[in-house]
Amino acid sequence: MCQNFHISRRDFLAGTGVLLASRFPLFAESAEEPIIDIHQHTDYAGRTHEHLLAHQRKMGISKTILLPAGTPAFGMSTHHGKTNGLQAKCSGNDVCYAFAQKYPGEFTFGANEVPDLPDAVKEIEKYLKLGAPVIGELKFGVDCDSKEMQNIYKLAEEYKVPVLMHWQFQMFNYNFERFPKMLEKYPKVNFIGHAQTWWANIDKNHTDQNVLYPKTKVTKGGLTDRLLSDYPNMYGDLSAGSGLLSMTRDEDHATDFLTRHQDKLLYGSDCDDIAGSGETCQGSQTISEIKKLASSKKVERKLLYENAKQLFRL
Incomplete structure (x- = not known):
């Protein structure tokens, strides 16, 4: 037996709105307050592209920068191949570029290569010419002030793009304490610090560099804190467990830190x-x-959107 059901226009539109919001959370969550995610990867630890897309939309991300791995290599800079794929099975320039081309409104791509490969600069430049707004993430076992790394800094200067670096004691980008010299030598290059050693050194009392995830209270004035204060071309990437821990380990300090370096x-x-x-x-x-620790809505919006929009010219 058939029954005739009458659905009002108002009820239909309301139901449709709920359906669209559940299927397309990107637009539902981020339309009024967009968020730029400056640090994601394709094929990260085996995650599928479909899961990556759904993940970013679920978080409410408006624009994502995909940071590629370098070409698989088996020299000292990749620890004889053990840290290929950024030590996380991440894929390279071609995959990030293709993904961003498929979803141009939501994703863009970085440019990267193993620094001591003969064609490193050429490979990075290829993707800068295609529109990459950043070089990185540079996560390789080399001295931060090596000739190979400085060739990349010079390229960044030429193309006016930032360089994102993964700092990890005795593992990636060696000799963090010597990096101020690079900031001085390349004042036109904007550098972005990231990872364990970068965030551990917000604390003036952090002396044992073997401790990558310190959980003690923070005394301001550590090397990272000073670099952000003293060098106009130094920025910080709040991503990963190290970035999150830099806030949760001492929330009172974090509110002050986020305000001072907003x-x-x-x-x-x-x-x-x-x-x-x-x-x-x-x-x-x-x-x-x-959102919890930002001292004002203005600071929150800078951290989640405005700073990245300006730095990467998005």
Whole structure:
């Protein structure tokens, strides 16, 4: 037996709105307050492209920068191949570029290469010419002031793009304490600091560099803090567990730190989960922590959107 059901126009539109919001959270969550994620990867720890897309939309990200790995290599800079794929099975320039071309409104791509490969500069330049707004992430076992790295800094200067570096004691980008000389030598290059050693050194009392994830209270004035204060071309990437820990380990310090460096800090996720929300997603937790600790809405919007929009000219 058939029945005739009458649905009002108002009820139909309301139901449609709920359906669209659940299927397309990107537009539902980020239309009024967009967020730029400066740090994500394709094929991260085996995550599929479909899961990456859903993850970013679930977090409410308006624009994502995909940071590629370098070409697989088996020299000292990749620890004889053990840290290929940025030590996380991430894919390279071609994959990031193709993904961004498929979703141009939501994604863009970086440019990267193993610094001591013969064609490193040529490979990076190829993708800069295609429109990459950043070089990185540079996560290789080389001296931060080596000839090979300085060739990349010179290229960044020529193309007016930032360089994003992963600092990890005795593992990636050696000799953090010597980096101020590079900031002085390349004042026109904007450098972005990221990862364990970068964030551990917000604390003036951090002396044991073997400790990558310190959980003690923070005394301001560490090397990272000073670099952000003293050099106009130094920025900080709040991504990954190290970035999140830099805030949660001492929230009182974090509020002050975010305020003092409100024009120099950038939101990134750098998480490999598929959830995009909740306790299993470090990227969404970082967003929540920024919103919790920012001293004003103005500061929050700088960290989540405005600084990245300006720095990367998005």
